[in-house]
Amino acid sequence: MATQLPLRLRSALALVTGAGSGIGRAVSVRLAREGAAVAACDLDGAAAQETVQLLGGPGSKEGTPRGNHAAFQADVSEARTARRLLEQVQACFSCPPSVVVSCAGITRDEFLLHMSEDDWDKVIAVNLKGIFLVTQAAAQALVSSGCHGSIINISSIVGKVGNMGQTNYAASKAGVIGLTQTAARELGRHGIRCNSVLPGFIATPMTQKVPQKVLDKVTRMIPMGHLGDPEDVADVVAFLASEDSGYITGASVEVTGGLFM
Numbered sequence: 611m612a613t614q615l616p617l618r619l620r621s622a623l624a625l626v627t628g629a630g631s632g633i634g635r636a637v638s639v640r641l642a643r644e645g646a647a648v649a650a651c652d653l654d655g656a657a658a659q660e661t662v663q664l665l666g667g668p669g670s671k672e673g674t675p676r677g678n679h680a681a682f683q684a685d686v687s688e689a690r691t692a693r694r695l696l697e698q699v700q701a702c703f704s705c706p707p708s709v710v711v712s713c714a715g716i717t718r719d720e721f722l723l724h725m726s727e728d729d730w731d732k733v734i735a736v737n738l739k740g741i742f743l744v745t746q747a748a749a750q751a752l753v754s755s756g757c758h759g760s761i762i763n764i765s766s767i768v769g770k771v772g773n774m775g776q777t778n779y780a781a782s783k784a785g786v787i788g789l790t791q792t793a794a795r796e797l798g799r800h801g802i803r804c805n806s807v808l809p810g811f812i813a814t815p816m817t818q819k820v821p822q823k824v825l826d827k828v829t830r831m832i833p834m835g836h837l838g839d840p841e842d843v844a845d846v847v848a849f850l851a852s853e854d855s856g857y858i859t860g861a862s863v864e865v866t867g868g869l870f871m
């Protein structure tokens with residue numbers, strides 16, 4: 611039986627993108643356990659629905675009804691679908707999301723000397739432009755309704771230190787940090803906080819694609835000696851979503867086991 615958490619988010623509506631897998635799924639589960647209603651979005655709509663079934667509430671496997679959650683299919687890298695996502699969420703819940711967690715992300719790893727333009731374009735479109743589109747649409751909805759909010763964008767430690775084979779990904783994640791800091795400067799006056807989370811190596815489908823020899827190399831470099839779990843990131847996201855972080859904005863919080871501290 612999961613230990614009962616303080617319901618810090620009982621009045622929150624949380625939009626989570628990339629909610630169909632890995633960190634996004636763990637974030638959705640954690641925010642729901644703290645009382646939030648969750649709008650779980652993913653490019654893979656079926657995966658988003660599977661996440662909702664884990665959250666408790668009507669139609670869930672958990673059978674512990676608490677708040678309504680809903681799944682949405684959307685490609686965050688497309689302006690039309692990103693905007694439609696916010697419209698659909700507001701129509702479904704009759705309010706804008708007060709918590710927005712952008713987890714949707716991809717990799718297309720290759721050394722710079724061989725990276726294709728398409729691999730560059732795809733990663734920037736999802737990881738950076740996607741966060742621009744979702745952050746902008748959510749902020750517009752919050753400001754026009756006079757609601758306060760907490761926007762949490764998932765960057766990566768790679769955005770801080772780079773990584774072989776990831777010029778596209780590192781650039782996208784460094785961009786997320788700068789975008790989030792700027793949004794924090796602009797939106798603070800509206801009561802909207804914006805923070806970045808920088809995970810290190812976290813055991814998800816994304817890292818399963820990394821060659822074992824690289825994983826072995828990196829793991830030996832981690833002061834805590836092991837990869838992180840998606841729940842380690844969700845812990846920090848829940849804190850940044852709640853009023854317990856009420857005076858924190860523009861921050862970059864590293865969840866890395868000490869890697870590249």
Ligand SMILES: CCCCCCCCCCCCC[C@@H](O)CC(=O)SCCNC(=O)CCNC(=O)[C@H](O)C(C)(C)COP(=O)(O)OP(=O)(O)OC[C@H]1O[C@@H](n2cnc3c(N)ncnc32)[C@H](O)[C@@H]1OP(=O)(O)O
Nearest residue numbers: 719720721766768773774775810811816817821824827828
């Ligand atoms: C001395 C060790 C330094 C380790 C520093 C690594 C820091 C990484 C921190 C990342 C944490 C956050 C990640 C998170 O944001 C989520 C992700 O992004 S998960 C995906 C991460 N991707 C990678 O790390 C890239 C891994 N590399 C590859 O996928 C392939 O190497 C590829 C770039 C596609 C090229 O493949 P190819 O078959 O052409 O070459 P090899 O795989 O044989 O590699 C050739 C040699 O380069 C070494 N190598 C490759 N990538 C890395 C790397 N990221 N860090 C260190 N060394 C790397 C590889 O080991 C080979 O070395 P050797 O010739 O000695 O065998």
Ligand SMILES: NC(=O)c1ccc[n+]([C@@H]2O[C@H](COP(=O)([O-])OP(=O)(O)OC[C@H]3O[C@@H](n4cnc5c(N)ncnc54)[C@H](O)[C@@H]3O)[C@@H](O)[C@H]2O)c1
Nearest residue numbers: 628630631632633653685686714715766809811812814816
């Ligand atoms: N796993 C790690 O080690 C690690 C470390 C640092 C940062 N991150 C970041 O955390 C986030 C989540 O990564 P993860 O490890 O859970 O990966 P994951 O592959 O398990 O999940 C990513 C999810 O995003 C969805 N997605 C992809 N493109 C999308 C799009 N265009 N629109 C909507 N949804 C889309 C995928 O369908 C998938 O469900 C990513 O932004 C990733 O860059 C991961």
